[in-house]
Amino acid sequence: xxxxxxxxxxxxxxxxxxxxxxxxxxxxxxxxxxxxxxxxxxxxxxxxxxxxxxxxxxxxxxxxxxxxxxxxxxxxxxxxxxxxxxxxxxxxxxxxxxxxxxxxxxxxxxxxxxxxxxxxxxxxxxxxxxxxxxxxxxxxxxxxxxxxxxxxxxxxxxxxxxxxxxxxxxxxxxxxxxxxxxxxxxxxxxxxxxxxxxxxxxxxxxxxxxxxxxxxxxxxxxxxxxxxxxxxxxxxxxxxxxxxxxxxxxxxxxxxxxxxxxxxxxxxxxxxxxxxxxxxxxxxxxxxxxxxx
Amino acid sequence: xxxxxxxxxxxxxxxxxxxxxxxxxxxxxxxxxxxxxxxxxxxxxxxxxxxxxxxxxxxxxxxxxxxxxxxxxxxxxxxxxxxxxxxxxxxxxxxxxxxxxxxxxxxxxxxxxxxxxxxxxxxxxxxxxxxxxxxxxxxxxxxxxxxxxxxxxxxxxxxxxxxxxxxxxxxxxxxxxxxxxxxxxxxxxxxxxxxxxxxxxxxxxxxxxxxxxxxxxxxxxxxxxxxxxxxxxxxxxxxxxxxxxxxxxxxxxxxxxxxxxxxxxxxxxxxxxxxxxxxxxxxxxxxxxxxxxxxxxxxxxxxxxxxxxxxxxxxxxxxxxxxxxxxxxxxxxxxxxxxxxxxxxxxxxxxxxxxxxxxxxxxxxxxxxxxxxxxxxxxxxxxxxxxxxxxxxxxxx
Numbered sequence: 003x004x005x006x007x008x009x010x011x012x013x014x015x016x017x018x019x020x021x022x023x024x025x026x027x028x029x030x031x032x033x034x035x036x037x038x039x040x041x042x043x044x045x046x047x048x049x050x051x052x053x054x055x056x057x058x059x060x061x062x063x064x065x066x067x068x069x070x071x072x073x074x075x076x077x078x079x080x081x082x083x084x085x086x087x088x089x090x091x092x093x094x095x096x097x098x099x100x101x102x103x104x105x106x107x108x109x110x111x112x113x114x115x116x117x118x119x120x121x122x123x124x125x126x127x128x129x130x131x132x133x134x135x136x137x138x139x140x141x142x143x144x145x146x147x148x149x150x151x152x153x154x155x156x157x158x159x160x161x162x163x164x165x166x167x168x169x170x171x172x173x174x175x176x177x178x179x180x181x182x183x184x185x186x187x188x189x190x191x192x193x194x195x196x197x198x199x200x201x202x203x204x205x206x207x208x209x210x211x212x213x214x215x216x217x218x219x220x221x222x223x224x225x226x227x228x229x230x231x232x233x234x235x236x237x238x239x240x241x242x243x244x245x246x247x248x249x250x251x252x253x254x255x256x257x258x259x260x261x262x263x264x265x266x267x268x269x270x271x272x273x274x275x276x277x278x279x280x281x282x283x284x285x286x287x288x289x290x291x292x293x294x295x
Numbered sequence: 296x297x298x299x300x301x302x303x304x305x306x307x308x309x310x311x312x313x314x315x316x317x318x319x320x321x322x323x324x325x326x327x328x329x330x331x332x333x334x335x336x337x338x339x340x341x342x343x344x345x346x347x348x349x350x351x352x353x354x355x356x357x358x359x360x361x362x363x364x365x366x367x368x369x370x371x372x373x374x375x376x377x378x379x380x381x382x383x384x385x386x387x388x389x390x391x392x393x394x395x396x397x398x399x400x401x402x403x404x405x406x407x408x409x410x411x412x413x414x415x416x417x418x419x420x421x422x423x424x425x426x427x428x429x430x431x432x433x434x435x436x437x438x439x440x441x442x443x444x445x446x447x448x449x450x451x452x453x454x455x456x457x458x459x460x461x462x463x464x465x466x467x468x469x470x471x472x473x474x475x476x477x478x479x480x481x482x483x484x485x486x487x488x489x490x491x492x493x494x495x496x497x498x499x500x501x502x503x504x505x506x507x508x509x510x511x512x513x514x515x516x517x518x519x520x521x522x523x524x525x526x527x528x529x530x531x532x533x534x535x536x537x538x539x540x541x542x543x544x545x546x547x548x549x550x551x552x553x554x555x556x557x558x559x560x561x562x563x564x565x566x567x568x569x570x571x572x573x574x575x576x577x578x579x580x581x582x583x584x585x586x587x588x589x590x591x592x593x594x595x596x597x598x599x600x601x602x603x604x605x606x607x608x609x610x611x612x613x614x615x616x617x618x619x620x621x622x623x624x625x626x627x628x629x630x631x632x633x634x635x636x637x638x639x640x641x642x643x644x645x646x647x648x649x650x651x652x653x654x655x656x657x658x659x660x661x662x663x664x665x666x667x668x669x670x671x672x673x674x675x676x677x678x679x680x681x682x683x684x685x686x687x688x689x690x691x692x
Contacts (some may be wrong), residue, residue, distance in 0.1 A: 078653050079653035081653065081655055081656050081657075082653050082657075084656075085656060085657040102656075103388060103389075103426065104341070104342075104343060104344075104426065104656075105656065107343075107426065107428065110403075149367070163543075164543050166543055166544050171629070171650040171651060172457070172458060172459045172650075172651060177459075178459070187366070187387065187461070188366075188367045188368060189363070189366075189367050189457055189460045192455050192456075192457060192631065192632070193470075193630045193631055193632030193640075194630060195544070195546060195628040195629060195630045195640050196628075196629045196630065196642075196650075197628075197629065198624050198625065198629075198649075198650050202529060202625060205529055205530065206529070206533075206545075206546060209533070209534045209537070209545060210537070210543070210544055210545065211543070212543050213544075
């Protein structure tokens, strides 16, 4: 009985000891982790998957030259980014579409002033299978294809072959922009094939003879053929290229945005300025987008 | 003494962990249904917006399908929806910003309702899509179209899924539901004979050495991330299906179900094999002693004995197939059409949620519709788990 008591008290002692020790080390750890963050504010950037690679690269370079800076970049989509901006869980929302009217309204209702910065442009190419004879289309023809009115390549001067349009997911910024700019706000036809990513679109178009789709210029490769596009009823056809996107002759170009609240301007200003600087715009080109100047 | 204490402590810990799991599951399902139910209070056009027409227009009400077709320029004359024989003029809020500069609309858009009012009054064939906040309530000669709320039948019986269509999104879940069932059932049709065959081989025919080698390898199959299966499906299976059946597209329900079959195999094999190996040695030997061949023993004794285990394997396999997201998202083409053949491209419920939730404005109708889809999926898988539970408890021999 005595021995048991002794063992019990020893056990109790060791347990308290371990707990105390654990508490102690835990305290110390949290303290060391806290010190740097109190000096430098962590900038959180969230939103569009299209802008993601650009922001990641820029943040990397920026953090290398500013050792004390700390930037966290996450994707999730333009809608998620803007929603987080409203909730205050991100400092910058990156978006591949401009803010929608009701999103602006919500921010205004909450009494928050939002700043918009265009950081780069992204040109979109309309692509087909490399063996397709058709090499140019007007905007009206593309609209006809994606709204389901033109169904055979024969009608466009190609082979007698069914047209298979691939779209991006209905919620992606790329889809929204294509709908707004090329389809002039009309909906894609019901039951259109839709792919989750630019890479998957290229893969599918490359292995489907009758396919047509749209992707960002940066994703073009030799597995697909990019079409020349006309926005003036077929008078001039322009090929998608960085030069043509820059000198504004190529029509399907969209701006990429950063949104931040007026209240947090001081916190994010230096990073946004960095992206807009010549060094930042070099990164834009490197990632495959079109620079501002 | 210590033993007693540790016994009590362990017992308490186990109870607590059980309770935590239970609470977590309850919490998740409550959250899912709470978000989803809100869908049925949403209007058929985007929240906070209304449709306005000229007061002389005889139309008072439009269905969401008619609204969609009007704004897609598929209906271009008021006569089609029961009005006068006049061409429809569509007006969106953005057009006002092309006509007037931000300054002309005043601070905080004070003058916007007035300008919108003028615009609508000036054209008697107009249909305008405007936020209610800026509704021209003071201008005479304008009326607001009555808009119905979304109903159960819009959601469950609707045949079109166009969640981002403006101004009137369509949330018909039928094509998604049928697509999910088609892909999963087809997958089981492929996986069942193959899985059962492998299970019989492993439990009855293979010698110990081969069995010890094969079983871990098969179980390893379930450890491969589903996105890898998806990529394999897109790059290898989809062109293969396209060539074999001379199709114009390779991303079909068939391709999806082939990938799902491969993914469901490990579950089916290991559950079915375990059930067969549980057949008592005495029964097997009795059968052989009566002069039955090995094959007769397998299908007259072992399979009947393991019937409930095999059924459970099938149901678990279906459950795995129905819930699978990433692989299906990559290979089925995701076209939201009512499937008519296995060579159609289909869109499944999990793929829809995964692809759309990220960009749907939080709290909006689309967001709630996706949660409601989650509820549907939850119910389907729950039904299958209950069936599995009932079957595996039943011993019929």
